[in-house]
Amino acid sequence: MLKIIIPTIMLMPLTWLSKKNMIWINTTTYSLLISLISLSLLNQPSNNSLNFSLMFFSDPLSAPLLVLTTWLLPLMLMASQHHLSKEPLTRKKLYITMLTMLQTFLIMTFTATELISFYILFEATLVPTLIIITRWGNQTERLNAGLYFLFYTLMGSLPLLVALISIQNLTGSLNFLLIQYWNQALPDSWSNIFLWLACMMAFMVKMPLYGLHLWLPKAHVEAPIAGSMVLAAILLKLGGYGMLRITTMLNPQTSFMAYPFLMLSLWGMIMTSSICLRQTDLKSLIAYSSVSHMALVIVAVLIQTPWSYMGATALMIAHGLTSSMLFCLANSNYERTHSRTMILARGLQTLLPLMAAWWLLASLTNLALPPSINLIGELFVVMSSFSWSNITIILMGANITITALYSLYMLITTQRGKYTHHINSIKPSFTRENALMALHMTPLLLLSLNPKIILGFTY
Amino acid sequence: MNPLIFTTILMTVLLGTMIVMMSSHWLMIWIGFEMNLLAIIPILMKKYNPRTMEASTKYFLTQATASMLLMMAIIINLMHSGQWTITKVFNPTASIIMTSALAMKLGLTPFHFWVPEVTQGISLTSGLILLTWQKLAPMSILYQISPSINLNILLTMAVLSILVGGWGGLNQTQLRKIMAYSSIAHMGWMTAVLVYSPTLTMLNMLIYIMMTLTMFMLFIHSSSTTTLSLSHTWNKTPLTTTLILITLLSMGGLPPLSGFMPKWMIIQELTKNSSIILPTLMAIMALLNLYFYMRLTYSTSLTMFPSTNNMKMKWQFETKRITLLPPLIVMSSLLLPLTPMLSILD
Secondary structure (H helix, E strand, O other): OHHHHHHHHHHHHHHHHOOOOOHHHHHHHHHHHHHHHHHHHHOOOOOOOEEOOOOEEEOOOHHHHHHHHHHHHHHHHHHHOOOOOOOOHHHHHHHHHHHHHHHHHHHHHHHEOEHHHHHHHHHHOHHHHHHHHHHHOOOOOHHHHHHHHHHHHHHHHHHHHHHHHHHHHHHOOOEHHHHHHHOOOOOOOHHHHHHHHHHHHHHHHHOOOHHHOOHHHHHHHHOOHHHHHHHHHHHHHHHHHHHHHHHHHOOOOHHHHHHHHHHHHHHHHHHHHHHHHOOOEHHHHHHHHHHHHHHHHHHHHHHOOHHHHHHHHHHHHHHHHHHHHHHHHHHHHHHHHOOOEHHHHOOHHHHOHHHHHHHHHHHHHHOOOOOOHHHHHHHHHHHHHHHHOOOHHHHHHHHHHHHHHHHHHHHHHHHOOOOOHHHOOOOOOOHHHHHHHHHHHHHHHHHOOOHHHHOHHHO | OOHHHHHHHHHHHHHHHHHHHHOOEHHHHHHHHHHHHHHHHHHHOOOOOHHHHHHHHHHHHHHHHHHHHHHHHHHHHHHHHOOOEOOOOOOHHHHHHHHHHHHHHHOOOOOOOHHHHHHHHOOHHHHHHHHHHHHHHHHHHHHHOHHHOOHHHHHHHHHHHHHHHHHHHHHOOEHHHHHHHHHHHHHHHHHHOOOOOHHHHHHHHHHHHHHHHHHHHHHHHHOOOEHHHHOOHHHHOHHHHHHHHHHHHHHOOOOOOOOHHHHHHHHHHHHHOOOOHHHHHHHHHHHHHHHHHHHHHHHHHHOOOOOOHHHHHOOOOOOOOOOOHHHHHHHHHOOHHHHHHHHHHO
């Protein structure tokens, strides 16, 4: 694993020592090379995990997430070039350093074996993200957004620290490799109910669960593009990944403790999808759609069947790529009109037809069109929740319909119709932007040819 | 002040603390405390104005009361054990009185009221000595009597201190008061784990002193005593803003900085001793502290605080030389990976 971590850390000296006209080229190239190295992890020969050392391992769940993380860094760097072009050199280098630091922590989080190490790195990802949102965001609301983001996550995760330490006290070790073999049922008691709550709330806030999702629209909207991309694509998946890892230790309380959260998620996905229909702010719409998709992942993780785990993993990867692509598209609008209001930049198909093609593809994957991996994820989740309880099909069906409705609403408002008179002098799409969209879309399309690598460890 | 006299007085402060830490006779310990108190009054009053007089008077009164209570506890201990050696306290009453006396010296709730007012009234350097060096002596006595301290009283004082330290600092803009409330909260953390593992108290004290030293050095460097003046550092030395950000986040206890290490170890020790609600509450209340540190970072490093135009063209005076700042910064932010080395402290 050091073959990925050390090059990522070394991206920081690379940034600081590069010449002025080479920083973007150097960092993007080398981070693309690093993502190639991480692709080798997708080859998981044994049924168990690939153990690199006592501290790092990768298994069929964390390998796709790791590849997604390393794939996203060059994309984030490409997306940030425009809005940082006017800043002084030191600030550009600081921004890239923050992104690289975040990347290092994320890689180490996804491959950590020891759960407390996972916790420390999970918390450590908060600091660079906070700095990116608060220092480089564009509106005054970013201060509040940073505070909400930091404090919601910390309030949820401090009980997790206490819970992890008490589990370590009980079992002697928190090394994930050992816990797989130790697994015993938790005895039934009040304190174990609180233990379940303490373990899960951190990830519920991160996902986010419907009642605790207030930080997400703020943070996504106020963050600069790279911040939005990494938040939507990876940081939400940290919550999903953590839940998938920790539910193995929390039986049998999950069978009854999961009900409130299942109810909240099932209702929440409908609510947040419906809110998307009434949004005027483009980034806010994409943010709420993230909440809705993640609610599906929460439902899948809490049901705990093999198919639902497959659906959750596939949906996480698919949503990561789709949501990041949607944010890039929204950012390309924002850079031209400096406004996130949807109706101010409509009829773009006439002006930027290639970008309209990317908008179409992104919207189609967002509404889970076959045969994309979004569909595979959603379908598996719908099927497993139907087998858990027949009535959920009504809610799931309604959600799929409303998702289609708002995706089409977003597409039609921004792309179709007559263009407004004040945007017919916008710059045409840069090659960089088209490359960015292609790099998002190509993994999505290719994965629909062979989805078994993203189906996780229950395949 | 005449440098020779200043040196003598400073040495007396050091000597007083040393006597407290190294004596085994209760009377010598009391003498050490008094020596420390008497010698630090001139240091607190380096600038002679009514505000420092008020601060020094308040400090003197509280610390003298605490010393007298300590003396009473020593005498009761003498009556019940017949000897002056500091081993453990032989009488529960004496133990309670001694704990209260030492809490008064440290600034634990409910004896915390003097800390913000005294810290605010004195200069930054004197505040530094007050909040770091002066905590060493009472903490060393608490360390030595830790087996015989009444757990209920100590834990109540600790939890209340964390609460007061968090809530009290929320409404402050003066940097010295913010550091005072931060000191109250950190003292709460330190005393909470005292009965379970005094080693962790010492670890927390060490890291707290490093972080507070760093913060005060950075404040002295930019000669800023209010949030507003701190927000002008981007103009003078932009690098300092980053250092302030890192140190403040470390004080707030955010991983992966070293300020997380004492909190983590304390939570671990408390949880291993089957008290689970207490560390959860303490950890959540530490978030209050984090809130006003974040507010400071917002005005200093993460935004360009609104300022008038002539603020942007300040005279650049000769930079003050800050002792040992780079090692302090490194130690107050990057020590977390060295946590496994804590086994040497046992």
